[in-house]
Amino acid sequence: MIVLRLLAICALALAVASPAHAQSGAQQKLRVIASFSILGDIVAQVGGERIELVTLVPAMGDAHVFQPTPSDARAVATADVLVANGLNFEPWLDRLVAASGFRGRRIVAAEGIAPLALRSAHDHDHKHDKPAKSGGRIDDPHLWHDLTRMQTYIDTIAKGLAAADPAHAEAYRTRGAAYAAELRALDAWAASEIGQLSKEQRKVITQHDAFGYLAARYQIVFMAPQGVTTEAEASAEAVGRLIRQIKREKVQALFFENIANPRLIEQIAREAKVKVGGRLYSDALSPPGGEADSFAKMYRLNITRLVEAMKRD
Numbered sequence: 001m002i003v004l005r006l007l008a009i010c011a012l013a014l015a016v017a018s019p020a021h022a023q024s025g026a027q028q029k030l031r032v033i034a035s036f037s038i039l040g041d042i043v044a045q046v047g048g049e050r051i052e053l054v055t056l057v058p059a060m061g062d063a064h065v066f067q068p069t070p071s072d073a074r075a076v077a078t079a080d081v082l083v084a085n086g087l088n089f090e091p092w093l094d095r096l097v098a099a100s101g102f103r104g105r106r107i108v109a110a111e112g113i114a115p116l117a118l119r120s121a122h123d124h125d126h127k128h129d130k131p132a133k134s135g136g137r138i139d140d141p142h143l144w145h146d147l148t149r150m151q152t153y154i155d156t157i158a159k160g161l162a163a164a165d166p167a168h169a170e171a172y173r174t175r176g177a178a179y180a181a182e183l184r185a186l187d188a189w190a191a192s193e194i195g196q197l198s199k200e201q202r203k204v205i206t207q208h209d210a211f212g213y214l215a216a217r218y219q220i221v222f223m224a225p226q227g228v229t230t231e232a233e234a235s236a237e238a239v240g241r242l243i244r245q246i247k248r249e250k251v252q253a254l255f256f257e258n259i260a261n262p263r264l265i266e267q268i269a270r271e272a273k274v275k276v277g278g279r280l281y282s283d284a285l286s287p288p289g290g291e292a293d294s295f296a297k298m299y300r301l302n303i304t305r306l307v308e309a310m311k312r313d
């Protein structure tokens with residue numbers, strides 16, 4: 001395993017051994033890397049025309065288990081700024097940065113935001129991946145599902161871009177503030193939609209524990225058989241327990257996620273005799289032109305589908 005990992009690092013390092021660094025003239029755009037598609041859209045909203053953006057984990061991709069390629073390493077090597085979520089959402093990133101020889105500015109969007117602890121950490125097997133831990137608790141990295149926390153997230157990105165490109169600092173601040181206001185309005189809409197539902201109706205089953213922040217923000221109970229990372233297999237015991245709970249509590253809202261295999265949810269739907277409410281976007285956008293090709297569209301679509309399914313009785 002260690003040998004394989006070393007080989008992978010060597011391959012990445014060789015791929016970027018002689019990067020053709022372009023001259024960074026005053027008129028040149030800031031070259032920015034975002035680690036995954038949701039963050040990529042947020043960075044694009046804040047950066048606008050001033051930046052040239054490359055996103056590593058593509059639309060519909062799963063950042064928990066992503067494997068960077070030599071071309072990713074080359075893109076990172078020549079970038080001015082690298083924006084990541086943090087909280088160990090991108091467990092592969094430090095290795096990629098080391099292999100690429102990246103010397104630009106790193107922005108960690110989650111910095112300064114109080115994370116929630118993962119509720120079901122004790123249930124799941126994290127042997128391959130090490131989520132951010134502090135004193136036995138595991139921090140939940142899926143911050144983007146809470147639009148109030150996103151205010152700080154956007155501010156951190158705007159400040160980071162401004163620091164990397166001081167000549168356009170004001171433009172980043174203005175765009176960041178406008179986008180933050182758009183998301184505040186979206187949050188108010190979501191709160192009023194969910195506000196129509198009773199406490200008993202606010203129960204949802206999803207594939208992996210990606211919606212803890214949305215749950216906390218709008219008092220919804222989310223249950224997931226797979227835990228926080230998509231890498232771990234759900235145990236038969238956890239699935240059986242969940243099916244009994246769905247029947248007991250009459251849960252009506254059962255969802256696929258765009259980044260995960262639908263098999264497990266299909267099995268649960270069959271055994272618990274509940275209809276699947278469609279697909280939620282948890283950790284990635286849809287491809288461009290699709291139904292959730294921006295973060296704001298993705299968020300609105302998730303809320304619309306959730307409310308529709310929770311209303312059923």
Ligand SMILES: [Zn+2]
Pocket residue numbers: 064142208209210228229230282283
């Ligand atoms: Zn996730």
